[in-house]
Amino acid sequence: MTQLALVIDLNVCVGCHACVTSCKEWNTSGSSGFMTDENPYGKDPTGTFFNRVQTYEIGEFPSTETLHFPKSCLHCEDPPCVPVCPTGASYKREEDGIVLVDYDKCIGCRYCSWACPYGAREIDETQKVMKKCTLCVDRIYDESLPESERKPACVLACPTNARLFGDVHDSSSEVSVTIREEGGYQLMPEWGTKPANHYLPRRKTRMHIHEDELQRADNPLKKEERGPSKPVDGPTLDDSTSW
Amino acid sequence: MHPAFSVIFLTTLIGVGQGMFLALFTGQSYSAVELLPSQDSTQFYGYGAIIALLFLIGGLIASFFHLGRPERAWRAASQWRTSWLSREVIVLPILMFLVFVYAVMHYLGWDSVLFTSETGARLQLTLIVATLGMLATFALFICTGMIYACLKFLQEWHSPLTVINYTLLGTASGFVLATAFSQHNAPELMRFYGIWSTIITVAALITRVASLIRNANLKSKSTVQTAIGVRHNTIKQKAMGFMGGSVNTRDFFNHASLVLMKSMKWIFLLLVFPLPLVLLWLGMHENNATLLFSAFIVQYIGLLAERWYFFAQANHPQNLYYQTV
Numbered sequence: 363m364t365q366l367a368l369v370i371d372l373n374v375c376v377g378c379h380a381c382v383t384s385c386k387e388w389n390t391s392g393s394s395g396f397m398t399d400e401n402p403y404g405k406d407p408t409g410t411f412f413n414r415v416q417t418y419e420i421g422e423f424p425s426t427e428t429l430h431f432p433k434s435c436l437h438c439e440d441p442p443c444v445p446v447c448p449t450g451a452s453y454k455r456e457e458d459g460i461v462l463v464d465y466d467k468c469i470g471c472r473y474c475s476w477a478c479p480y481g482a483r484e485i486d487e488t489q490k491v492m493k494k495c496t497l498c499v500d501r502i503y504d505e506s507l508p509e510s511e512r513k514p515a516c517v518l519a520c521p522t523n524a525r526l527f528g529d530v531h532d533s534s535s536e537v538s539v540t541i542r543e544e545g546g547y548q549l550m551p552e553w554g555t556k557p558a559n560h561y562l563p564r565r566k567t568r569m570h571i572h573e574d575e576l577q578r579a580d581n582p583l584k585k586e587e588r589g590p591s592k593p594v595d596g597p598t599l600d601d602s603t604s605w
Numbered sequence: 606m607h608p609a610f611s612v613i614f615l616t617t618l619i620g621v622g623q624g625m626f627l628a629l630f631t632g633q634s635y636s637a638v639e640l641l642p643s644q645d646s647t648q649f650y651g652y653g654a655i656i657a658l659l660f661l662i663g664g665l666i667a668s669f670f671h672l673g674r675p676e677r678a679w680r681a682a683s684q685w686r687t688s689w690l691s692r693e694v695i696v697l698p699i700l701m702f703l704v705f706v707y708a709v710m711h712y713l714g715w716d717s718v719l720f721t722s723e724t725g726a727r728l729q730l731t732l733i734v735a736t737l738g739m740l741a742t743f744a745l746f747i748c749t750g751m752i753y754a755c756l757k758f759l760q761e762w763h764s765p766l767t768v769i770n771y772t773l774l775g776t777a778s779g780f781v782l783a784t785a786f787s788q789h790n791a792p793e794l795m796r797f798y799g800i801w802s803t804i805i806t807v808a809a810l811i812t813r814v815a816s817l818i819r820n821a822n823l824k825s826k827s828t829v830q831t832a833i834g835v836r837h838n839t840i841k842q843k844a845m846g847f848m849g850g851s852v853n854t855r856d857f858f859n860h861a862s863l864v865l866m867k868s869m870k871w872i873f874l875l876l877v878f879p880l881p882l883v884l885l886w887l888g889m890h891e892n893n894a895t896l897l898f899s900a901f902i903v904q905y906i907g908l909l910a911e912r913w914y915f916f917a918q919a920n921h922p923q924n925l926y927y928q929t930v
Contacts, residue, residue: 379846382846401849406849406850407847407848407849408849408850408851409851410851410852411847411851414845414846414847415846416842416844416845416846416926417842417843417844417846418829418833418835418840418841418842418843419840419841419842419843420835420837420839420840421837421839422839428843429833429835431833433846433926442756442757442758444687445684445687445688446687446688446689446690446755446756447684447688448680448681448682448683448684448688448690448691448694449677449680449681449683449684449691450680450683450684451680467677467680468673468674468677469672469673469674469675469677469678469680469681470672470673470674471671471672471673471681471690472671472673472856473688473690473752475852475856476606476756476759476921477756478923479758479827479921479922479923480922480923480926481853481857481921481923481924481926481927484851484852484853485673485852485856487852489673490673490674491673491674547834548834549831549832549833549834550827550831550832550922551831552826552827552831553757553758553826553827553922561833561834563834563835564835
């Protein structure tokens with residue numbers, strides 16, 4: 363079984379919001395209709411987004427770290443939003459594990475958004491239907507695009523390559539290997555939703571230099587170094603021979 | 606959670622309708638075994654069922670205001686295998702139909718006695734419909750309560766107390782209405798309903814206070830640490846990613862001050878439980894319809910406050926992601 367998902371590397375994300383804007387750009391131009399933007403230049407701008415980048419401060423000054431945290435639908439393997447939907451508009455695809463909303467069936471009752479602990483679902487205030495990240499399902503299978511571009515818009519936009527896309531059920535895929543080897547984790551594991559999207563933790567790259575690495579006992583330079591030659595008492599070759 | 610008035614009115618109005626119908630069913634089954642004098646079909650059961658039906662219709666209308674696309678509401682009956690909301694959407698019209706049939710049968714006098722026991726107990730045709738209606742009523746209470754109780758990460762709701770409270774509070778308000786209604790239409794039953802109203806209201810007080818105590822001692826399973834997966838005791842959100850607000854900031858926060866929250870709790874505890882009971886017993890003592898109806902109205906207003914508090918108190922884990930602009 364395939365389960366497409368994103369792996370987001372928090373070690374690399376710089377919080378530039380490029381994934382947010384490219385997501386909005388791609389999806390607002392999509393076949394399923396625009397994504398609402400009310401008062402985009404006014405006092406209280408509001409609208410529908412599938413992806414947000416948040417910022418957290420970890421620790422207390424002066425020993426603080428800034429964490430930029432992109433958040434979108436996690437395409438849970440056991441999605442709590444799907445069984446509660448009264449119309450069947452919310453569903454999880456068998457073939458690739460993407461959780462989608464059928465905008466033609468949704469009645470806008472908001473129950474699925476109550477049932478998502480991550481707040482990944484946002485109702486579109488104009489179309490009055492629930493919307494969420496589609497993992498760019500209209501893009502990743504589009505054969506009119508070159509194969510390298512058949513990825514979610516956010517993945518392509520990320521300037522630091524913090525977003526990986528692939529099948530987390532294929533144990534040899536790039537995303538699976540990364541999750542395994544770089545300590546990929548899931549959000550709110552306490553609810554048993556088994557999010558397909560994983561996050562890679564912040565990883566400090568430290569140099570460990572031991573003292574004897576600075577003062578190497580077997581320093582080859584020292585081995586080859588010659589001390590000053592001692593003065594010679596006896597007759598030298600020069601003394602005994604005369605030309 | 607943000608208390609949505611459509612849902613507050615839906616749950617309280619159908620609660621009254623269901624309780625009123627249960628009161629009629631109780632009255633008729635008592636009189637079937639001759640524990641109570643039988644009542645006029647049209648004046649009491651017919652009109653009473655119509656009143657119950659009107660409350661159910663009122664709740665149904667209120668529910669449509671909650672929907673973004675009400676014209677597609679019929680689709681909501683399709684997922685009854687998994688969704689409690691879908692089950693409610695099915696059971697509510699079934700109950701309304703049964704109450705309607707019950708009202709019509711009483712009104713037109715289609716109430717033949719099917720069976721009479723040696724002791725004089727009569728099984729009437731309407732009682733069979735009423736029994737089906739009673740089953741539908743309890744099924745509807747369970748569906749309505751489970752819509753909230755099944756959401757496991759809304760810990761304030763995820764408890765059998767949610768279903769019990771919906772059932773008892775709805776039934777209590779229906780019985781209080783039945784008491785006021787019987788004062789004019791079936792005076793012999795007024796005390797019977799008054800006593801049952803008191804018993805159910807006191808039972809509801811016990812279970813509602815139990816859920817208040819439970820919720821006061823809840824410890825949230827999710828923290829900002831599990832939300833973003835960073836193990837550090839001090840994590841502060843600095844930006845939620847936007848400044849103008851979104852559905853996430855509007856729908857999931859109650860936007861109520863601490864003072865309002867606290868006062869609402871005492872308001873509903875006062876308006877739902879002691880005050881209506883005082884008015885009810887005064888009304889029965891004085892045989893005064895105004896007092897009896899004011900008991901119902903006071904309790905209903907209290908139930909609106911109770912439902913508001915029920916929603917406002919629930920703390921959705923997604924709020925952890927939206928702590929600061």
